[in-house]
Amino acid sequence: MLVWFAACIPENSKGGIARSMRGLSGGLLQRGHRTKIIFSGSNYLIFTLRLGIKLLLCATNPPDWIIARSSDGAFCTVLVKLFRLKTRIALHNHGWEEIVTKQEKQLPGKIVLHPTTWKARAIRLPLLRMTLSLCSCCLSGTLSEVRWLKNNYPRLEKKMLYVPNGVSISKENFRFGSNVRPPFFLTVGGHTWKKNLEHAVNVFKEVSVVTPRARLFMVGTGSISRSLADIIDGNKSIEVIPEEDPLQMSKWYEKCPCFISCSRYEGGHSFAILEAMAHGCVVFTSTIDSTREIITNNENGILIGNEISSGAMIVASVLENNELVAHIRHNAYKAALRNRLDRQVYRLDRILCSQL
Incomplete structure (x- = not known):
C-alpha cells in the first residue's frame, strides 16, 4: 500500500501536525507499506493545486491513499471523483477549524493574537466542508471532535474515525x-x-x-x-x-x-x-x-x-x-x-x- 501524507506547512515544521504525520508515516513504513511526505509552506491554494497535479502525474501508478491535513487535499478529492481514480482521500483533522473560529469569537480580542482571517473563513471553511463531503474518511485525534462532527454532519457520520496521537515509550x-x-x-x-x-x-x-x-x-x-x-x-x-x-x-x-x-x-x-x-x-x-x-x-x-x-x-x-x-x-x-x-x-x- 502506498500512502501520501500531505500538509501545507513548512518542510522543517516541528508542530503537532508535522509530528503526527511523520510518526504515522514512519510507523506504516515499519509495517511494510510505502509512504511519502509532502510538506510545503507555499500559498494554501497553490499547495492544494500542486498536490492535485502530482496526483494526475502519477495517474498510472497513483497512491492508494492521500492523508491530507484539513482541506489541503480539496483539489484531490475533486480529481478522484472526476477521473474515477482508485486513490482514496483521508481528511486529517488535527483541530476542526469551525470549532476554533467559534472559540475565537468567545474570547476578548486582545487574547487572540492571530485570529482566523475573514479570507480564511470565506475560502477555507467552505473548502473544508466540501473536502469532508467528498473524502473517504475523516481521521480525528480526539473523541470529542468525532462526536462534534457526527452531531453537526449526521449525514456523514460513518466517515468519522478516531486516530489519536501516540508517543514512543521507554x-x-x-x-x-x-x-x-x-x-x-x-x-x-x-x-x-x-x-x-x-x-x-x-x-x-x-x-x-x-x-x-x-x-x-x-x-x-x-x-x-x-x-x-x-x-x-x-x-x-x-x-x-x-x-x-x-x-x-x-x-x-x-x-x-x-x-x-x-x-x-x-x-x-x-x-x-x-x-x-x-x-x-x-x-x-x-x-x-x-x-x-x-x-x-x-x-x-x-x-x-x-x-x-x-x-x-x-x-x-x-x-x-x-x-x-x-x-x-x-x-x-x-x-x-x-x-x-x-x-x-x-x-x-x-x-x-x-x-x-
Whole structure:
C-alpha cells in the first residue's frame, strides 16, 4: 500500500501536525507499506493545486491513499471523483477549524493574537466542508471532535474515525517514586491563545511563593507578546526557551518532575502531555475535553481548572503528598502505554486496509 501524507506547512515544521504525520508515516513504513511526505509552506491554494497535479502525474501508478491535513487535499478529492481514480482521500483533522473560529469569537480580542482571517473563513471553511463531503474518511485525534462532527454532519457520520496521537515509550526514561525535588515545572508549546501560557505563568508564580526553590522552564514558546513578557516581569525563576528540537525534549522532561498545561483548546491529544506522562512527570492540566480523555483527576494527573489561586493551591498540596505523587506516576505510565505510537499506527493501518 502506498500512502501520501500531505500538509501545507513548512518542510522543517516541528508542530503537532508535522509530528503526527511523520510518526504515522514512519510507523506504516515499519509495517511494510510505502509512504511519502509532502510538506510545503507555499500559498494554501497553490499547495492544494500542486498536490492535485502530482496526483494526475502519477495517474498510472497513483497512491492508494492521500492523508491530507484539513482541506489541503480539496483539489484531490475533486480529481478522484472526476477521473474515477482508485486513490482514496483521508481528511486529517488535527483541530476542526469551525470549532476554533467559534472559540475565537468567545474570547476578548486582545487574547487572540492571530485570529482566523475573514479570507480564511470565506475560502477555507467552505473548502473544508466540501473536502469532508467528498473524502473517504475523516481521521480525528480526539473523541470529542468525532462526536462534534457526527452531531453537526449526521449525514456523514460513518466517515468519522478516531486516530489519536501516540508517543514512543521507554521505561529507562521513566521517573518512578514520589520525589518531586527540585520543584522544577515545565510548559511546552507556542505562545498562542490556545496554549494560554499566561495562565500557566500566573499559577506558577503563586506556587513559587510557598515553594521558593521552584523554577519554570517554558520550552518552544517562539516569540512572546508584550503582555506575557509583562507577566514574567524579569522573574529569575522563569526561563523562556523559544525553540527546541522535538528530538531533544527528553532532557526537559527528565529535568522537570512537574508539567503544567493550561490550554484552552487542543486539536488532538497533546504530545507534550503524553510525553510528560511517559517520563513520569506529574501533570497539572486544564479541564478541556481533549485533555480529560487522557487525564483522570488524582489518578494519572491533576486537573487544576481555570482559577489561578485555587489551581496554585492544588499544585502546592500535591507537591507535599508523596503517596499521591507515586500513585499518579504509576498510573501515568500505564496511560502512556495505552497511547504509544505503535498502537495508533496499527489503528490507522487497519482503517486504511479495510477501506481499499
